[in-house]
Amino acid sequence: MQSDHSHTDRLELVAIGPGSEDFWRRILPENREVRLGRAPKNGWSVPWDRWISREQAIIILQNRQVQITCLETATNKISWQGELCTACTLQHGDEFQIGQTRFVIGPSAESVQAKATAMAEEEPSIDEIVQQPPRQRLERLLDMLSDDARKPPPNPQAIGVPQSAHSQPSANVPQAEPHSDAPQPPFAKAPQAEPQSAAPQPPFAKAPQAEPQSDVPQPGPQSDAHDLRAELERQQQRQEEITEEAERLQRQKNERSIEARFLREEVAQLRSKLRKKSQTAKQPDEVIRKAQQTPDTPEDDSSSSNRRSEQAADVAALQDEIQNLQNLLSKQMKALEDSEQRIGANTQLDITRASLEAERKARERSQEEVEKLRDEIAALQGHMQEVKEGKSPKPEKEKDKALETHLGLTAVEADDVDENENESSGGATFRGYELLNQIYNGGTGQVLKAKHQVMNRMVAIKLLSEENQSSIMIGRFARKVQILAYLNHPNLVSAFDAGQEAGVNYLITEYIPGRSMIRLLKRIKQLDIAHAIHFITQTCNALEYVHKRRIFHRNINPSHLLVTPEKSVKIVGWGSALFAGDAKLKEFESKGVLVGTPDYMAPEQIDDPGNVDQRADIYSLGCTLYSIMTKRVVYPVDWTRRKLIAQRHQPAPNLKALRPDAPNLLEHIFQKMVAKDPAERFQSMTEVRDALHAVVQLPKDD
Structure with a gap:
């Protein structure tokens, strides 16, 4: 029975062209692709329409739905429901158009015949029709009326009535009164005939003749239908x-x-x-x-003129x-x-809007640079005033400031993770932690050293300042929290807890008793090659682990490398990290805004920070290698714009010019790490680490 049912429910595709003879109908096969075009190799052709391509579309019938997809070679699209499209899904009764040909999807002729036979076998009664829903009842009545109209009139002789009696009404039989012209309610019942009298009839009396049908249209179900x-x-x-x-x-x-x-x-x-x-x-x-000029053929004056x-x-x-x-x-x-x-009116409008937006962003960046210049001028004026008053800064602090300037880092970046042993907080507590002292206090917030009151474990508590409670800063802080909670590696800082307390966002991580690479470089004359490679190799291990999880740091520099007393490196500063495929990235980052530190940014990160990969971190790590070995940045120029231009176009300097003791292989590794084209660099941190292992044997712990 299942096969018969599927056979009777077949759909067909009808093609109707502009001409009277441009017509065909095809039964759609189930779960099989059919090619449609003006002259397809294997399929259904529409030869009369030159607007249809030779290979136009693919048609497939699945689960009573017809899917139509245009091929790449098609020059025209499908017109469906007043719109142009390359693919659509249609059902029974839908139609679409390609070029000048209209296509209709409907039941096949044998399906219609089978359904008509089934309906004829399942003829319901009037009472059943009355109990059906209104629309179904109307359709059924219309079908019954159509069937009655197609039936031939009854033969009087076949039912035993004489022809004369049928054609001429008897005078003795009373005629029915004509019906009133007042409208009757839908599906009203016809008036019932009066009951016959029970009086005895004389012998051989003629049977009463049927009353003739009146020619006046009778109200009732037929007229309403x-x-x-x-x-x-x-x-x-x-x-x-x-x-x-x-x-x-x-x-x-x-x-x-x-x-x-x-x-x-x-x-x-x-x-x-x-x-x-x-x-x-x-x-x-x-x-x-x-x-x-040619008098070869003599002609008379009249013919020449x-x-x-x-x-x-x-x-x-x-x-x-x-x-x-x-x-x-x-x-x-x-x-x-x-x-x-x-x-082109709309296109020009879009271009104008884009130009205005770019100009606005350029003005904002210029304003930021002006503010920075004003701050520098104010600092210089203050320094000059101190010199005039005889207040000169301490030589050690001057030396630290000079080193930070040479490394291309601001004071905030240089002291971001260094412990600043301030006075104790006097026994204050925060969520079960005893606050000991302040490690850092800057524009984004403060970092406190604390101890768990029960577990006696030392932690660092990062508190976001009240001035940085905007949606952008909170979004970046939340992304940093999620990344640290997702990662677990010996060269990364572990996160313990995060949340919001009294409207302030906080992050609790493990406490690192060491100091940043900046502080380490301040206290030594020169970092030997073995230790430099040792620190960079550990950084490679951590970044290799991170990159496998499609996370990119985007701000690797000496201030974000912590060195423990055991000579172990911990990477911090995940506020600028990129989660590949992060849908919320556009909410707090936009194209044209710098992400990272200019002296350590890869060229592709300057152009589009949201579209970088592990090779951008390799470039930043190469600049970091140069900085910790020379105490200089790769491009020691003023102004942020000049730094960015140098990162894009200026060749990298030779490492051996400032470190003659550096092996030639290390020079080659550095040049390959800072190549301008990402395709010319190392393609993974594994390659960088293996190359550094070949330079020198890792040192033992001092």
């Missing part, structure tokens, strides 16, 4: 008119696009024709001059035609310019 059917037909006709109007508007749109294309081709043809006519117009003058007159007339006609072509070309060019101006 007729009105409803007429209303349904009017609604369907209105729907067809709306569909035709939508198709007409779509055809107009397609025709205008085609007309614009033909207009461009016509302008090109007119230009070519104009050049040819201009060349042709010069030829008669040359013929006249040659005729005057006639020939010259004809040539002059031809020249004048050609000049008139050229003038007409020029006028026509001008009109066509004007029409084409108007059309292109209308088409």
Whole structure:
């Protein structure tokens, strides 16, 4: 039974072209692709429509739904529900159009015949029809009326009634009174006949004859069904008119696009024709001059003058035609310019908006640079005032400031993770931790050293300042928290807890008793090559672990490398990290805004910080290697803009120029790490670590 059911429910595709003979219908196979086009190799062809490509689309029927997908070779799209598309899913009764051909999806002829037979076998009674829903009841009544109209009239002789009795009503039988013209309610029951009298009839009395049918239309279910059917037909006709109007508007749109294309081709043809006519117009003058110079064939004066007159007339006609072509070309060019101006209005508006947005961002960046210059000028003025008053800074602090400047780091970045043993907080507590002292206090917040009151474990508590409670700063802080909670590596700081307390966001991490690479470099004259490679190799191990999880630091520099007393490196500063595929990145980062430290940024990170990978961290680590070995940045220039230009275009300096003791292999590794093209660098931290292992053997702990 399942096979019979599927056989009777088949769908077919009907193609209706512009001509009277442009028509075909095909049964859609189940779960099999069929190619549609003007002349496909294996499929259904529509040869009468030149707007359909040779290989136009693929049609497949699955679960009573028809999926149509245009091929790459198709020049025109599918017009469906007033819109152009390359793919759509249709059902029974839907239609679409490609070019000038309309396609309709409907049941096959054998399916319709099978359903009609099933409906005839399952004919319900009037009582069952009355109990059905209104729409189903109406459709059933309409089908019954249509069946009654197709039935032939009954034969009087077949039911035993004489022809004369059937055709002539008896005078003795009373006639039925005509019905009132008042409207009857839908599906009202017909009036019942009066009961026959029980009086005895005389012998051989004739049987009472049936009353003749009146020619007046009787109200009741048939008349109401007729009105409803007429209303349904009017609604369907209105729907067809709306569909035709939508198709007409779509055809107009397609025709205008085609007309614009033909207009461009016509302008090109007119230009070519104009050049040819201009060349042709010069030829008669040359013929006249040659005729005057060549006296080989004697001619009389009258024939020569006639020939010259004809040539002059031809020249004048050609000049008139050229003038007409020029006028026509001008009109066509004007029409084409108007059309292109209308088409490009929206594009020009978008370009203007983008230019205004870029100009606004440039003004903001310029304003930030001006503010920085003002701060530097104020600092210099304060320094000059101290010198005048005889207050000179301590030599050690001056030395530290000079080193920070040489390393391209601000005071905040240099002291971001260094312990600053301030006075004790006097026994204050925070969420079960006893606050001991302040490690750092800056623009983004403060870091406190604390001890758990029960576990006796030392921790560092990062508190976001009240001035940095914007959505952007909170978003970056939350991303940092999520990244640290996701990672677990010996060379990374572990996170214990995070949340919000009294409106302040906090992060609790393990306490690192060491100091940053900046502080380490301040206290030694020069970092030997073995220890430099030892620190960089540990950084490679941590970044290799991070990169495998599609996380990129984007701000590797000496201030974000902590060195423990055991000579172990811990990477911090994850506020600028990038989670590959992070959908919320655009909420607090936009194209054109710098992310990272300019002296350690890769060229591709300057252009688009949201589209970088592990090779950007390799570039930053190469700049860090150069800085910890030379106590200088790679490009020691003033102004942020000059630094960015140098990172993009200026070749990297030689490491051996400041560190002659550096091996040639280390020079080669450094140059490859800071290559401008990401494809020319090491492609992973594993490659960097293996290359550094070949330079020198790792040192033992001191």
